[in-house]
Amino acid sequence: MADTSPRTDTSTDVDHDDKNQRHMFLVCSSIQALPVAVVPSDSSDRSKEKTGDQKTLSRLAQNREAARKSRLRKKAYVQQLESSRLKLTQLEQELQRARQQGIFISSSGDQTHSMSGNGALTFDIEYTRWLEDHNRQINELRSAVNSHASDNDLRAIVDGIMAHYDDIFKLKSAAAKADVFHLLSGMWKTPAERCFLWLGGFRSSELLKLLSRQLEPLTEQQLVGICNLQQSSQQAEDALSQGMEALQQSLAETLAGSLGPSGSSGNVANYMGQMAMAMGKLGTLENFIRQADNLRQQTLQQMHQILTTRQFARALLAVNDYFSRLRALSSLWLAWPKE
Template identity: 75%
Template sequence: MPDRSPRTDTSTDVDPEDKNQRFDRDQSGAVVMFSDSSDRSKEKSLDQKTLRRLAQNREAARKSRLRKKAYVQQLESSRLKLTQLEQEVQQARPQGGSTSTAGDQSHATGALAFDVEYARWLEEQNRQINELRAAVSSHASDTELQTVVGNVTAHFDEVFKLKGAAAKADVFHILSGMWKTPAERCFMWIGGFRSSEILKLLTNQLEPLTEQQLAGIYNLQQSSQQAEDALSQGMEALQQSLSETLANGSSSTSGSSGNVANYMGQMAMAMGKLGTLESFLRQADNLRQQTLQQMHRILTTRQSARALLAIHDYFSRLRALSSLWVARPRE
């Protein structure tokens, strides 16, 4: 007779696709399947996704920093290219015309030429400062460090020569500080920096100083402050005198030869007073130059190197602040 009793398949044959799974029997004899390898593979897959996401985030942050740095550099490069382009346009214009037009072009060309030369001076200063920073970091000998410090100091003398030559062509351009960034112009005094303020900045940067050095820096700061006050008073007196000269003839009526002669006399007097502006600028630059030279005599070679780095970093931050202000998002 055929066996009609129900059959219970208790085979434990494993499908090839499930070869990574583990089987066992429970207390009732049923087959129990474990998928440890599957769980491990899922965990491994999650870990790989997390690592990949973190790597992508780091790469995105790195690219963002590079884009920001490139944008700031592009702003500086564009400013220099614009200055050079304006100079080329001025040089390409015809030289004919009235005397006043020729004078205006001469002043404009002198100002643009100074801007280009100053940009080159600033680029060379950055190179020398990097060399000085490397020498300080590598603990170079005093002889080597003195050579680098001397080069940076001599380079400062060059900018005073450039300003003196440019002031002869257009003293207003130098005094107004249009060759500097907006943030630098906020702290300008007679076409440059205040020596007394720079000395205040360095006092905290150069510690520790000996008592003799502290006394020397203090005396230098006081003498610089007194000279600055005297020049500031002279500038105020000049402005007041110039204002009075121009206001004296404002109520006269035009038309008669006497009024014309009076007008021309007043303009000649005003022009003579304006001519002293160049003298004030020259005295202010001499004060700045002498202050730097005297500072190096008070400090040691390594202290002088640190002082030059601190001065450069201060003005670099002002220039960077101007770039960030220009590039700020606007609503």
């Protein structure tokens, strides 16, 4: 009995262990048969977060760089506008000084500007000098008339003034070749003078109307001569005005012919052809200016022939006084307080 009892207990324990081992085997097999879920590790998450942060930082850096460049471009554009404004202001100031003094000095005061490349500015300066010389000659003529100088003395002064008028017509002819629009605009004249401007100057017929009342008494022959001169001047002015209107209409039609149905430019060949025709028509403007100045010059010469030397001297003084008053009126208007 003592021998068999321990063996029986051992057998029972072995069977129990076997059962446990088989159970554990089945459990392990079941676990191995289950699908395995892949769970990302913490290092992978950190790697992806790091990559995302780098892309965000890169985009932010690109945005900052683009904003910086945009600010630089805007700053450069504003500086360019300010520089252009300052240059324009300086140019206006220098032009004003040129008109007042007859010279054109740079704002730095160390060198004079070259006028060869700017026909309009060159003419303005030359006209200012011409006007100063003209005023000096007129003052000399006024003194001679008031002092009752001899006809020979008056004739010498009058001839000098007529030669001086020839100079301004030559200057205007050269200016028309350089910039005909500047002469037509009358920007070289004062505002009140521009109000009566006709093809770059005064109307001879209107000037004769003003002078006829200042030159009395006139002989019958002189009255007839002045009346005929006024009529011929009026007819010539009307013809030039009609020609100018025809040119403007023709030019407008030429430019309109290069437009498409929608108002946009047509094909390139047609557009360039129309613009070439328009440029050719603009070239005739110079001829209109020259004819108008020739009419003014001939009017002065014929007045010189019709009137006596003393009468013509009085006529020159009256013409000068008229334009002087227009310039004075312009100065008063510009100085008048605007509210």
